[in-house]
Amino acid sequence: MRNQFIGLSIVTCLTLIALSLYWPWVWWSFVVVGPILFVGISDILDKKHTLKKNFPFLGMFRYIMEDLRPKIYQYFIESETDGAPINRMYRSIVYQRAKGALSTNPFGTKINVYHEGYEWANHSVHPLDHHDLDPHPRVMIGGSDCKQPYSSSIFNVSAMSYGALSDRAIEALNGGAKKGGFAHNTGEGSISGYHIKQGGDLIWQIGTGYFGCRNKEGAFDEEMFREKSSQPQVKMIEIKLSQGAKPGHGGILPAVKNTKEIAAIRAVEPYTRVDSPPAHSSFHNPVELMHFIKKLRDLSGGKPVGFKLCVGNKLEFTDMCIAMQNTNITPDFITVDGGEGGTGAAPLEFSNNIGMPLRDGLAFVCDSLRGYGLKKEVKILASGKILTGFHIFRAFALGADACYSARGMMLALGCIQALECNSNHCPTGIATQKQHLIKGLNVEDKISRVAKFHNETVKSFVEFMGATGVDTPTKVKRHHVYRRISQEHIKTYAEIYPNIKVGEYA
Structure with missing residues (x-):
């Protein structure tokens, strides 16, 4: 040729x-x-x-x-239910709720309700009028050692760093959090001016790279942490042990996204690929982790401090519970991320084949805390493809006290799932540092959309909860959710994930 x-x-x-x-x-x-x-x-x-x-x-x-x-x-080809990682049905409902458009569903469900894995909740013949229920349920996070407990929404912005996302995307997410009365997790890339500008509540995530509170050698810097954590907008501190999309790997910031501004915020060299270490250098075992939690709580003036993980080796988590008992130090919250969690950049093997999925990990963490008599002190946040009111309901049934969403909030910003997050070519100006693409993102419009998505999703959860006869999120239990195991067999979550009695492991 x-x-x-x-x-x-x-x-x-x-x-x-x-x-x-x-x-x-x-x-x-x-x-x-x-x-x-x-x-x-x-x-x-x-x-x-x-x-x-x-x-x-x-x-x-x-x-x-x-x-x-x-x-x-x-x-042109995918159906409403077979697209990945987020199918068209869920993308559409996020867009509709973010825009305040009609979000009802015509002509019945598109899901095969007889397919293995189908899940639902049974309604009550005595449903509650959702107008009589609290339209904005909140949960107080902070154990007995916490001096500044935080009243959190049950639905918040999950961890996404400035660097992974653009400046306008970060500003819009924080503005949405301010307008809607919920919290915005900074991601491990630290706090930037775009997190501060709109005044929304922040959950400051501290990763293995200690960005924003690191010295020249990359180790944790107490004074830098004290200074930043004292900001009024910072309501909680989250230590990231691992994330669902790439547990055990550490974060990745591609060189093309590491601008001079981002590098200055993180205290790294600009235009170089930044790989966070797989593990923390400030602690090396569960007991040291508990003491690090106490240190951060003291340095921050008593704000809630917790950690985030995707469940891996179960024995390692039970060791943490034992360390909590032995040291009498407990985190104020634990964020459970699922192996189905998203990221802008991860090796395929890590995204597909490492880390426990959210539902299994969430049930295990809740049961472990209950078994060791620790659950009263520790709130649980759930993260991993939580997009609708039913997803929140299901997480609460398994033991969550509040939820996070990352990709849902990105879709509310206008993400079209172009799958260009790791290339710096995101056409919607969300996951890129190219100014000619970012300029198309209207911050004020997106603030409104993020707030609407949050409010409509929480509203759908409250309506759903009322239909089951439950009047408060803390009363949502495992027996409320059903799963089809096969064509002939159905089980409740209470049967699939049997409850552990309080203090059973103590």
Whole structure:
């Protein structure tokens, strides 16, 4: 094919030159032929792509179609329920609620209710009028050693760093949190001016890189932490042990996203890839972790301090519970992330095959805390594909006290699931640091959308809860949720995840 292209190109050029001697307008044909020849010759000289070298010009279309494939699939092929990682049905409900558009569902469910894994809650013949229920349920986070407990919404913005997201995206999320009365987790990239500008409540996440509170060697800096944690907007501190999308790996900030501003906030070199260490250097065992929690609580003036993890080795978590008992130090909250959690950049093997899924991890953490008699001191936050009122209800049934959402909030910002988060080419200006793309994101409009998505989702949860005859989130229990195990068998969550009695392990 390569030789044929060269021969055809020579013949075409000679023919057009000859014809142009009689008809000068033939020269205009090179406007079309010229680019084809240029691409073809470039392909022949290409030393990296065998397909392009062997099939000049034509080989290029393979890469074009490969790039277009996800877009074509999303818009023309996938059904309402089979898209990934977030299917069209859930994307649509987030968009509708964020815009304040009609969010009712016509002509019945699109889900196969007889398919294995289908889940639901049974309604009560004595449902409660949701107008009589608290429209904005909140939970008080802070144990007996906490001097500044925080009244949290049951639905909050999950951890997403400035760097992974753009400045305008961060500002819009925080503005939405301020307007809607919920909290915004900073992610491990620390607190930026865009987190502060709108005045929304912050949960400051401290990762293994200690960004925002690290010295030149990358170790934890107590004074920097004291200074930042004392800010009135910082309501809680979350130590990230691991996240669901890449547990045991550490965060990744691609070099193209590590601008001078972001590098200054994180105290790292600009335009270099920043890999957070897999583990913390400030503690190396459960007892040291408890003492680190106490240190952060003292340095912050008594604000709630907790940790986030995707459950892995169960014995390691039970060791943490034993350390809580032995030291008499407990975190104020624990965030449980699921293996299905999202990120802008993670190795495929980590996203697909490491970490316990949310429902299993959440039930295990709740049962462990109950078994060791610790649950009264520790609140549990759940994170991992929580997008609707039923998702919140299901998390509460398994033991959660509040929930986080990352991708739901991104969709509310206008994310179209282009799957370009790790490339710096996000077309909606959310997961990029390219200013010409970021400029298209209208902060004020997105603030309103984020707040509406939050409020409508909480409203749907309250309505759903009322339909089951439950009047407060703390009364949502495992027997309320059902799962189809097979065509003939159905079990409640209470049967799948049997409750552990308080103090059973003590």
